[in-house]
Amino acid sequence: EFVLTQSPATLSLSPGERGTLSCRASQSVSSNLVWYQQKPGQAPMLLIYGASNRATGIPARFSGSGSGTDFTLTISSLEPEDFAVYYCQQRDNWAFGQGTRLEIK
Amino acid sequence: EVQLVESGGGLVQPGGSLRLSCAASGFTFSNYWMSWVRQGPGKGLEWVANINQNGSVKYYVNSMKGRFTISRDNAKNSLYLQMNSLRAEDTAVYYCVRDMSGGNEYWGQGTLVTVSS
Numbered sequence: 440e441f442v443l444t445q446s447p448a449t450l451s452l453s454p455g456e457r458g459t460l461s462c463r464a465s466q467s468v469s470s471n472l473v474w475y476q477q478k479p480g481q482a483p484m485l486l487i488y489g490a491s492n493r494a495t496g497i498p499a500r501f502s503g504s505g506s507g508t509d510f511t512l513t514i515s516s517l518e519p520e521d522f523a524v525y526y527c528q529q530r531d532n533w534a535f536g537q538g539t540r541l542e543i544k
Numbered sequence: 545e546v547q548l549v550e551s552g553g554g555l556v557q558p559g560g561s562l563r564l565s566c567a568a569s570g571f572t573f574s575n576y577w578m579s580w581v582r583q584g585p586g587k588g589l590e591w592v593a594n595i596n597q598n599g600s601v602k603y604y605v606n607s608m609k610g611r612f613t614i615s616r617d618n619a620k621n622s623l624y625l626q627m628n629s630l631r632a633e634d635t636a637v638y639y640c641v642r643d644m645s646g647g648n649e650y651w652g653q654g655t656l657v658t659v660s661s
């Protein structure tokens with residue numbers, strides 16, 4: 440069974456710090472991987488597609504990288520509005536990771 | 545403006561059925577793959593099913609195959625999810641999603657399905 444594992448489950452950082460979120464696949468996959476941000480009471484919002492392409496209107500502080508089994512979402516300098524839950528999804532088999540909660544330290 | 549409006553959620557008893565609808569507007573509905581994604585209370589996202597532009601290709605998550613049926617009516621700009629033999633673990637917010645194009649992807653606000661006696 441294909442599994443996407445996100446780490447850490449919770450990340451506690453302060454505004455201005457750099458955030459690094461990991462998404463690991465149980466087997467090598469294509470770069471057809473996306474990242475979402477979800478805030479309480481809202482639908483998810485697409486951040487990154489194709490592992491490294493920013494979606495329309497997404498600030499440059501968000502970047503994606505990786506290949507094979509290891510993918511990373513990096514937020515270069517956290518803004519207050521970035522504290523939310525982040526999910527990765529592999530779009531070839533549609534599986535989601537379990538999410539990383541980014542909280543204010 | 546792209547809009548996706550889900551409806552049809554509500555309270556249903558275990559073993560019951562429900563049909564969700566998603567009304568699409570602001571884009572050419574028949575040009576896009578569409579999906580259903582759900583999120584249980586306090587839980588993560590779970591892809592449910594998707595369907596191609598003319599409805600001839602459908603994919604489902606294994607755990608829902610045989611119980612859930614995705615369909616669409618391009619003349620009505622609508623997407624549907626027929627859910628049968630509902631279980632408590634199907635309790636979730638169900639989102640309608642328009643497939644990505646040019647870096648844009650759209651989600652509805654979701655409709656809540658509660659399976660309880």
